[in-house]
Amino acid sequence: MRRIAFAGFNLESVTAVPQVSTRADFERVTYRGAEIPAQFRGTNTVAGGTLKVLEAAGAEMVPLYHALLGALGPAADDAIIAFGDELEAGLTGNGPLDGLVLYLHGACWAPGFEDVERYVIERARAAAPDLPIAVPLDYHGNVDARTFAAADIAVAYRHSPHIDMGETGERATTALLRMIETGVKPGLAVARPGVVISSIMSATRLEPLSEIIAEARALEAASDCDISVMGGFAYADSPNTGMSVICLDWDGQPAAEAKAKALSDRLWQARADLTGAIPVWSMEAALEDAAAHRGTGRPIVLLEHADRMNDSTHLLRAMLEPAIAQRLGRVMVPFLLDPASAAAAHAAGAGAEITLELAGKSAPETGGPLPISARVLWTGEKRFTVSGRYQQGAPVDLGLTALIEVGAIRISVVSHFAFAVDGDPFYIFVEKPEDYDVILLRSKTHFRDFYEPLAESILVTDTPDLGPADVRLIPFAQLETAGVYPWCADGGA
Numbered sequence: 001m002r003r004i005a006f007a008g009f010n011l012e013s014v015t016a017v018p019q020v021s022t023r024a025d026f027e028r029v030t031y032r033g034a035e036i037p038a039q040f041r042g043t044n045t046v047a048g049g050t051l052k053v054l055e056a057a058g059a060e061m062v063p064l065y066h067a068l069l070g071a072l073g074p075a076a077d078d079a080i081i082a083f084g085d086e087l088e089a090g091l092t093g094n095g096p097l098d099g100l101v102l103y104l105h106g107a108c109w110a111p112g113f114e115d116v117e118r119y120v121i122e123r124a125r126a127a128a129p130d131l132p133i134a135v136p137l138d139y140h141g142n143v144d145a146r147t148f149a150a151a152d153i154a155v156a157y158r159h160s161p162h163i164d165m166g167e168t169g170e171r172a173t174t175a176l177l178r179m180i181e182t183g184v185k186p187g188l189a190v191a192r193p194g195v196v197i198s199s200i201m202s203a204t205r206l207e208p209l210s211e212i213i214a215e216a217r218a219l220e221a222a223s224d225c226d227i228s229v230m231g232g233f234a235y236a237d238s239p240n241t242g243m244s245v246i247c248l249d250w251d252g253q254p255a256a257e258a259k260a261k262a263l264s265d266r267l268w269q270a271r272a273d274l275t276g277a278i279p280v281w282s283m284e285a286a287l288e289d290a291a292a293h294r295g296t297g298r299p300i301v302l303l304e305h306a307d308r309m310n311d312s313t314h315l316l317r318a319m320l321e322p323a324i325a326q327r328l329g330r331v332m333v334p335f336l337l338d339p340a341s342a343a344a345a346h347a348a349g350a351g352a353e354i355t356l357e358l359a360g361k362s363a364p365e366t367g368g369p370l371p372i373s374a375r376v377l378w379t380g381e382k383r384f385t386v387s388g389r390y391q392q393g394a395p396v397d398l399g400l401t402a403l404i405e406v407g408a409i410r411i412s413v414v415s416h417f418a419f420a421v422d423g424d425p426f427y428i429f430v431e432k433p434e435d436y437d438v439i440l441l442r443s444k445t446h447f448r449d450f451y452e453p454l455a456e457s458i459l460v461t462d463t464p465d466l467g468p469a470d471v472r473l474i475p476f477a478q479l480e481t482a483g484v485y486p487w488c489a490d491g492g493a
């Protein structure tokens with residue numbers, strides 16, 4: 001029986017966020033050993049997809065660890081090193097192994113590393129010089145050829161929203177088993193067009209991105225390869241920040257290089273349209289539009305996309321202005337991150353009237369804390385299982401949570417960062433999104449799978465925050481922006 005090790009270490013880092021994700025933060029979400037199949041079997045996750053393929057092939061998963069922290073700030077250097085140490089120990093201390101599935105993000109950033117993922121892969125290679133290594137990763141990874149120099153296989157999500165995490169685990173594991181059984185190492189190439197797009201422009205159904213991705217699918221249908229068109233992640237500052245194309249090709253390295261280059265050229269040609277694929281609203285215009293068009297029976301989604309820590313207060317502050325609030329109707333603000341306010345509401349108890357300095361505490365750019373008087377509707381520990389397609393079946397722990405109300409605006413205040421991208425922020429309080437006029441979300445693309453069919457309109461709203469729509473506002477220190485779009489002269493693309 002083939003024995004395939006599995007390890008996952010996954011964080012999307014905004015370099016400018018002051019809060020560092022520590023070893024303890026990773027530990028809070030880490031599963032080890034038998035916990036991994038127990039938690040992820042049958043889920044739409046990379047670990048779930050990996051298990052599905054291994055079990056169907058009669059192979060054994062040797063589960064090491066799974067730490068998926070989501071999208072936050074930088075990682076602490078010692079957390080990266082500790083998980084690297086644990087990976088090495090896991091690969092040398094678990095008997096003979098036939099392969100490794102190493103699930104990474106691609107845009108984890110830590111101050112002591114030029115490329116965190118490259119470091120982790122190199123640790124695995126150092127521990128197991130001849131072991132086939134497959135790396136499933138996030139579509140928002142910042143990668144180059146050096147990232148995967150010590151790996152054999154790399155494939156990424158094809159969709160943003162990431163509704164295909166399970167399939168990505170399946171693709172990586174299927175390719176790994178093929179390499180093990182045939183002894184053939186596929187070609188693996190990365191091409192970079194020199195284009196940086198904001199997260200909101202990385203939704204894979206937007207044109208012309210969707211057309212270029214369709215060309216990748218056509219190339220796969222015509223030959224024996226697996227292509228990952230990568231959106232990259234503008235807010236992680238590294239030498240390889242930006243879009244890329246990964247090609248895994250069973251026809252060899254020259255074929256992989258040619259296909260990656262061809263699609264990378266297509267991204268460069270489309271650069272102006274990629275960076276401006278959807279309209280971005282000012283706060284004032286978005287609030288006016290939401291007020292003018294409510295009452296259709298379908299909610300309007302306001303997207304405070306530039307918020308990177310789920311605690312920004314720019315839009316909420318504007319919505320609480322009485323003249324605006326009375327025109328917006330019923331408003332829900334899900335999963336606002338503020339452990340201190342959740343604890344204060346819990347101490348006061350349901351039914352209490354309290355004053356809070358709400359959220360806006362992670363960085364000055366968030367808009368700062370918002371002084372409010374609110375009524376507490378519910379408090380307690382909240383855990384649930386994801387019902388939407390993004391990470392379906394995965395466990396979520398919000399920690400101590402409070403549902404509070406200011407006039408017609410309801411806010412769920414949570415203690416752990418969590419994505420509000422589907423119906424769960426409503427269902428967990430026995431509510432429905434359809435019952436609200438306006439919903440304030442902080443997602444970038446993942447909300448689209450659930451909310452595009454549901455919403456009357458989606459207003460992508462820019463605020464002066466850490467994740468601006470115009471990537472030229474990001475203070476890059478590591479990325480050399482000369483020659484990269486949109487810093488370089490357009491050339492009339």
Ligand SMILES: [Zn+2]
Binds near residue numbers: 138139140
């Ligand atoms: Zn992503």
